[in-house]
Amino acid sequence: MKLPEQAIPLHTVGWTVAAMLVAALPHLAAMPTGLAVLIVAAAAWRLAAAHYGWRPPPRWLRILLTLGAVALVVFTLGALWGRRTAATLLCVMLAAKMFELFRIRDLRMVASVCFFLIATQFLFNERLFYLVYLATGAMVAVVALIQIQRYEDSTLTGRNTADPDHRSLIRQGAVMVMAALPVALTLFVLFPRLAQPLWGLPEQVMDGRTGLSDSMSPGSIANLFLDDSPAFRAEFDDQPPPPQHRYWRGPVLWHFDGNTWRQSQFASRQPAIPVPADSDTIRYSIQLEPHEQRWLFVLDYPVNAPAEAHISLDYQVVDQRPVTSLKQYEMVSNPDFIDMPELHESLQRQALSLPPERNPRTLDRAQELRERYPDDRELIMAVLRWFNEEEFYYSLETTPTGRHGTDEFLFDLRVGYCEHYASAFAILMRAAGIPTRVVTGYQGGFWQPNGQYLLVRQSDAHAWTEVWLEGSGWTRVDPTSAVAPERIEQGSRSAVGHSRHMLDTEWLRTLRNRYDRFQHLWNRWILGFDAERQQRFLERLGMPDTRPGTIAVIMVVAMAMVIAAITLVVLGRSWRHRDPLLRAWHRLERRLHRTGVRRTGGETPLELLKHAAGIMPDQAAELERLAEHFGKARYGPDPAGHAELFIEHSKAFKPVSPNEPGALNSV
Amino acid sequence: MAQTAAPGNRPGLKNTWQRLVESWLRRRAPIHPPLQLAYRQIFILPTRFGWMLGLLMGAMLIGSLNFNNNLGLLTTFIVAGLGVNSMLLAFRNLHKLAIRGGMANPVHAGQTAHYQLSLQSTDERPRPSLYVRHEVKRVGIDIDDSSAVSITVPLLTHQRGWHRPGRMRIETTHPLGLFRAWAWFWPDRPYLVWPQPAERPPPLPEGGGGPGGREQRHQVEGEDFYSLRQWREGDPLHRIAWKASQRHQDLLSREFREEQAPELVLTLDRAPARDLESRISIVTAWVLQAEQLDRTWTLQLGSLELGPDHGPPHRKRCLRALAEL
Numbered sequence: 007m008k009l010p011e012q013a014i015p016l017h018t019v020g021w022t023v024a025a026m027l028v029a030a031l032p033h034l035a036a037m038p039t040g041l042a043v044l045i046v047a048a049a050a051w052r053l054a055a056a057h058y059g060w061r062p063p064p065r066w067l068r069i070l071l072t073l074g075a076v077a078l079v080v081f082t083l084g085a086l087w088g089r090r091t092a093a094t095l096l097c098v099m100l101a102a103k104m105f106e107l108f109r110i111r112d113l114r115m116v117a118s119v120c121f122f123l124i125a126t127q128f129l130f131n132e133r134l135f136y137l138v139y140l141a142t143g144a145m146v147a148v149v150a151l152i153q154i155q156r157y158e159d160s161t162l163t164g165r166n167t168a169d170p171d172h173r174s175l176i177r178q179g180a181v182m183v184m185a186a187l188p189v190a191l192t193l194f195v196l197f198p199r200l201a202q203p204l205w206g207l208p209e210q211v212m213d214g215r216t217g218l219s220d221s222m223s224p225g226s227i228a229n230l231f232l233d234d235s236p237a238f239r240a241e242f243d244d245q246p247p248p249p250q251h252r253y254w255r256g257p258v259l260w261h262f263d264g265n266t267w268r269q270s271q272f273a274s275r276q277p278a279i280p281v282p283a284d285s286d287t288i289r290y291s292i293q294l295e296p297h298e299q300r301w302l303f304v305l306d307y308p309v310n311a312p313a314e315a316h317i318s319l320d321y322q323v324v325d326q327r328p329v330t331s332l333k334q335y336e337m338v339s340n341p342d343f344i345d346m347p348e349l350h351e352s353l354q355r356q357a358l359s360l361p362p363e364r365n366p367r368t369l370d371r372a373q374e375l376r377e378r379y380p381d382d383r384e385l386i387m388a389v390l391r392w393f394n395e396e397e398f399y400y401s402l403e404t405t406p407t408g409r410h411g412t413d414e415f416l417f418d419l420r421v422g423y424c425e426h427y428a429s430a431f432a433i434l435m436r437a438a439g440i441p442t443r444v445v446t447g448y449q450g451g452f453w454q455p456n457g458q459y460l461l462v463r464q465s466d467a468h469a470w471t472e473v474w475l476e477g478s479g480w481t482r483v484d485p486t487s488a489v490a491p492e493r494i495e496q497g498s499r500s501a502v503g504h505s506r507h508m509l510d511t512e513w514l515r516t517l518r519n520r521y522d523r524f525q526h527l528w529n530r531w532i533l534g535f536d537a538e539r540q541q542r543f544l545e546r547l548g549m550p551d552t553r554p555g556t557i558a559v560i561m562v563v564a565m566a567m568v569i570a571a572i573t574l575v576v577l578g579r580s581w582r583h584r585d586p587l588l589r590a591w592h593r594l595e596r597r598l599h600r601t602g603v604r605r606t607g608g609e610t611p612l613e614l615l616k617h618a619a620g621i622m623p624d625q626a627a628e629l630e631r632l633a634e635h636f637g638k639a640r641y642g643p644d645p646a647g648h649a650e651l652f653i654e655h656s657k658a659f660k661p662v663s664p665n666e667p668g669a670l671n672s673v
Numbered sequence: 674m675a676q677t678a679a680p681g682n683r684p685g686l687k688n689t690w691q692r693l694v695e696s697w698l699r700r701r702a703p704i705h706p707p708l709q710l711a712y713r714q715i716f717i718l719p720t721r722f723g724w725m726l727g728l729l730m731g732a733m734l735i736g737s738l739n740f741n742n743n744l745g746l747l748t749t750f751i752v753a754g755l756g757v758n759s760m761l762l763a764f765r766n767l768h769k770l771a772i773r774g775g776m777a778n779p780v781h782a783g784q785t786a787h788y789q790l791s792l793q794s795t796d797e798r799p800r801p802s803l804y805v806r807h808e809v810k811r812v813g814i815d816i817d818d819s820s821a822v823s824i825t826v827p828l829l830t831h832q833r834g835w836h837r838p839g840r841m842r843i844e845t846t847h848p849l850g851l852f853r854a855w856a857w858f859w860p861d862r863p864y865l866v867w868p869q870p871a872e873r874p875p876p877l878p879e880g881g882g883g884p885g886g887r888e889q890r891h892q893v894e895g896e897d898f899y900s901l902r903q904w905r906e907g908d909p910l911h912r913i914a915w916k917a918s919q920r921h922q923d924l925l926s927r928e929f930r931e932e933q934a935p936e937l938v939l940t941l942d943r944a945p946a947r948d949l950e951s952r953i954s955i956v957t958a959w960v961l962q963a964e965q966l967d968r969t970w971t972l973q974l975g976s977l978e979l980g981p982d983h984g985p986p987h988r989k990r991c992l993r994a995l996a997e998l
Contacts, residue, residue: 111722114850118726121752125733128744136744144751151849158850159802162813182848186754193750200738331741533743569757576761577768588818592797 029120048101149179196561199537217297223266233464243289256447258320264361276319305339357441372437400490431485441474723851763854775860782869793821802847833868874958937970
């Protein structure tokens with residue numbers, strides 16, 4: 007490796023390393039701590055090397071370090087090959103690069119890869135907050151590039167760059183990033199988007215967090231109660247439905263094996279019976295956060311499916327691919343639809359099956375109830391009354407149960423939350439001969455009055471049941487509402503009853519709700535801007551033809567216009583001097599120029615004034631005085647205030663061209 | 674002026690190509706200083722680093738488009754915006770830059786000539802990161818305001834005579850090193866290269882030159898004090914030795930004499946070598962030696978006769994005559 011003669015100064019290395027660390031920050035937080043510590047240590051080594059003037063380690067050691075780092079990543083994360091591993095590998099390679107960061111091109115390489123690293127992070131999270139990360143990361147990387155250019159200059163000009171003005175550097179970096187915005191935003195709006203991805207979409211986007219799963223076993227929903235992150239947001243064309251009707255349908259579960267509820271292969275594959283739209287339909291649009299699953303959450307009963315999604319027989323709306331980036335879709339739902347007035351025999355069998363030799367006490371209880379209440383509706387009411395009147399509690403603090411879990415829950419513990427009640431209720435119903443299925447999804451949501459949208463959080467996850475009744479088809483019954491009606495009326499928070507953690511204060515919640523409004527706008531206008539929205543946006547601007555090819559042409563034209571505008575600004579604006587004396591001088595020079603006194607190459611200001619005095623003998627005395635003030639102010643200490651005098655007199659000075667008639671008259 | 678063409682000017686594909694480029698450029702805009710760089714003579718292309726960042730940007734673009742990742746796209750487009758602005762700023766850094774003058778003090782062949790150009794920002798805009806490149810050499814300069822700044826371009830010299838520096842290039846990669854804007858120019862003011870002095874020249878040829886010689890005037894007014902003698906009319910006042918005169922009750926003048934002042938006559942014939950260039954370089958070495966020893970010498974080159982004289986101006990005249998031979 008050929009090294010520059012003088013070591014690269016600390017501030018140049020410092021900015022480059024800083025750019026790397028800022029860009030790597032979220033990645034460092036997500037990777038195993040050991041690896042993160044190693045990366046930071048490598049950066050610290052490079053800074054120390056710049057400070058103490060250490061030489062780079064020998065080549066064999068560098069190769070060994072790089073290979074060792076890669077081996078470490080493979081060893082630590084190898085089993086989980088995915089984007090996170092790839093991003094970690096990139097960070098580790100950059101850390102290894104620290105040991106050969108001794109040439110200008112290596113510095114530039116690291117600074118530019120920072121942009122890539124920043125973009126990589128957005129594959130995992132695109133929250134509004136990351137805009138700050140993008141702005142900071144880009145700015146520091148630009149400052150690093152400016153500083154590297156300065157360093158390169160100094161190797162050739164010999165000019166000392168020992169102590170750069172960091173504040174002005176940061177300002178320059180910020181200005182450069184902001185000046186990039188016109189081009190960036192134009193491209194952002196007009197760059198044709200892909201309607202179909204070119205290759206497979208990633209599987210993991212939630213970084214270890216979970217959403218609603220496709221099965222339900224004790225505790226699976228409880229995990230979500232602590233997660234306040236948004237699940238989706240809904241905007242309504244009219245008023246939102248009242249809280250007791252905000253049931254957001256997700257996976258519908260038919261099979262129970264004694265422990266876990268699962269989907270039915272049959273019902274989820276069959277197409278739905280079309281739901282007609284009528285006067286009571288609800289029109290709304292959903293902004294779904296990525297959840298790595300294929301369901302789209304809807305109100306009962308979906309009339310239409312968004313493009314690339316289908317509606318199953320049990321009215322789940324299932325997308326073709328797992329939702330791994332923010333998804334926006336428009337929905338129409340008809341709540342008055344009667345789902346299956348006639349129940350097919352095979353479905354009925356599925357909706358009544360129970361695992362053998364489980365929960366004998368529950369089955370006995372069901373038989374008992376059946377004998378007392380031959381009517382299905384009365385039986386249901388009796389069970390709900392039982393849940394309501396007896397000592398049943400709604401709580402997240404449950405005890406693990408054994409083989410006959412429902413028996414223990416119904417007769418011994420009587421403490422549980424929605425999934426316990428839904429499961430127990432469904433088993434009771436099935437045992438009593440009423441076809442029942444469990445529906446999971448979200449219930450409720452926080453109405454943002456200013457933003458006019460409903461925010462549904464992960465903690466709003468819920469499970470309820472649907473029973474099939476003669477005449478009304480599948481009918482929603484929520485046993486939780488019998489135990490804890492406030493859970494349905496006021497949301498999951500009221501049901502839990504106490505703060506879940508120390509930071510869970512009212513004030514903080516208000517703040518979070520306010521912040522979510524910006525997040526909502528962000529999602530809607532920035533993240534949700536896809537091929538479809540782009541098309542609609544252009545249509546609204548009056549473009550009749552919005553095929554990708556046309557959009558590309560529009561983009562090229564718009565880009566040409568934006569670049570032309572920037573060029574005008576960059577080249578057209580005359581340089582304004584900070585020094586008022588020089589500003590005054592240039593004003594005077596322009597005036598003289600207009601009257602025909604042109605400055606020839608190499609003529610000094612004083613020579614020019616003498617030259618002007620020769621052309622305009624009438625004003626010679628005035629010009630002489632100006633020359634004297636300027637000379638004294640410019641070329642020496644100026645205690646007598648000649649600068650001010652020059653500015654004042656030059657403002658008052660009106661050169662009169664000797665060729666003009668006015669000049670002749672005045673003679 | 675014997676040689677004005679650049680050394681090694683042999684016909685070849687490369688030279689033909691360069692001539693073509695030159696004539697094309699000449700049609701576009703003035704190419705000899707003084708000139709002011711304008712739109713038509715400023716070229717711009719990405720640097721190697723610029724291409725690399727472009728490649729990286731392409732990767733970011735495809736990835737973000739595929740995953741429909743809008744923040745990723747925004748990052749990509751910010752990089753694109755930085756690129757566009759870099760290009761404009763690099764262009765602006767050269768636009769309206771005046772290049773003037775061009776001169777170099779003569780040097781001996783084999784030494785580095787320092788060709789001085791004057792750069793001036795005609796619109797008072799600061800111009801950081803300017804480089805002037807000539808052949809493989811590159812020198813950098815920053816211009817802070819409107820005052821003209823001189824920049825020294827080192828030129829390697831091979832042959833004696835008058836030379837033009839040939840093609841020079843002023844370039845900049847300001848502000849981020851992504852784009853290089855450049856302009857070609859051909860400074861047409863020639864510079865002089867003296868002959869290379871012989872490394873081990875024979876001793877100075879003492880004694881008269883041509884037939885008949887010159888009167889060997891030993892008593893020249895020299896620098897060294899010789900003796901005191903009686904004052905004669907015409908002796909300048911400062912020569913009077915006042916203290917001694919007082920002692921001797923008579924006016925005494927100090928007499929100065931050159932210690933050893935035989936006149937040197939340097940001709941090419943006296944140089945013991947076969948070919949002209951070696952002789953020239955021996956005579957060059959003699960001229961330098963004579964000046965160093967503070968001798969008076971005469972240089973005879975054919976009909977041209979310089980001297981007798983001494984001192985640096987004489988040496989320079991002689992060297993120039995030798996260079997132009």
